[in-house]
Amino acid sequence: DVKVTQSSRYLVKRTGEKVFLECVQDMDHENMFWYRQDPGLGLRLIYFSYDVKMKEKGDIPEGYSVSREKKERFSLILESASTNQTSMYLCASSPGAGGFAFGNTIYFGEGSWLTVV
Amino acid sequence: AQSVTQLDSQVPVFEEAPVELRCNYSSSVSVYLFWYVQYPNQGLQLLLKYLSGSTLVKGINGFEAEFNKSQTSFHLRKPSVHISDTAEYFCAVRSGYSTLTFGKGTMLLVSP
Numbered sequence: 001d002v003k004v005t006q007s008s009r010y011l012v013k014r015t016g017e018k019v020f021l022e023c024v025q026d027m028d029h030e031n032m033f034w035y036r037q038d039p040g041l042g043l044r045l046i047y048f049s050y051d052v053k054m055k056e057k058g059d060i061p062e063g064y065s066v067s068r069e070k071k072e073r074f075s076l077i078l079e080s081a082s083t084n085q086t087s088m089y090l091c092a093s094s095p096g097a098g099g100f101a102f103g104n105t106i107y108f109g110e111g112s113w114l115t116v117v
Numbered sequence: 118a119q120s121v122t123q124l125d126s127q128v129p130v131f132e133e134a135p136v137e138l139r140c141n142y143s144s145s146v147s148v149y150l151f152w153y154v155q156y157p158n159q160g161l162q163l164l165l166k167y168l169s170g171s172t173l174v175k176g177i178n179g180f181e182a183e184f185n186k187s188q189t190s191f192h193l194r195k196p197s198v199h200i201s202d203t204a205e206y207f208c209a210v211r212s213g214y215s216t217l218t219f220g221k222g223t224m225l226l227v228s229p
Contacts, residue, residue, distance in 0.1 A: 004160070033216070040126070040221060041221060042207065042219045042220055042221035042222050043161075043207065043219040044219075045216055045217075048216060058216065090160055090161070092160075092161075103149045103166065103168040103211075105151075105163050105166065106163075106217060107163075108153075108160035108161040108162070109160050110158075110159055110160045111158075111159070111160050
């Protein structure tokens, strides 16, 4: 079974803190994604990566950055957390070299609930 | 550009009744369509997907969906739901070299 593991399920951080959300996948997938999920808004793509050290902006990249130093690990960074970044963050991965193998399934982690106070 | 509309934010239904969750998409090119399910406090899990071929797609847990190109729809159905089907369901579309675009979700509430 594909496993996407998000290191923290629940976090509480203060406004202005730098926050790291870590994600590891064990299936040697080329593509990794970070989504944000909010009630009534569905899932929105923050950043994705189709190779080590490569990253692309998604629909809502403002206030976030990412790092992919190793194929299996994709980190989401909130440089200076704000209360409007309180949300559920979902990491995902999928196989397919060279970008997006169109029909390939995306596999999700269990999510990280972040509260910024 | 591609987009997905899930017409119902919430669908209440009694156990053992049939259910249909509606999804419409827009895209100017050929599409790949997906339904994901999210159980409480969990990530998303793939239910089924349409890539090509037969327009009726069968998935896990007794769900199926029908791709209708003329109606640009991909509605999800189950003939008899269980309490354990209570979850949020997301329709998603991908076309060309784009990433996956999700709908806003439909909460299925199954009561005894």
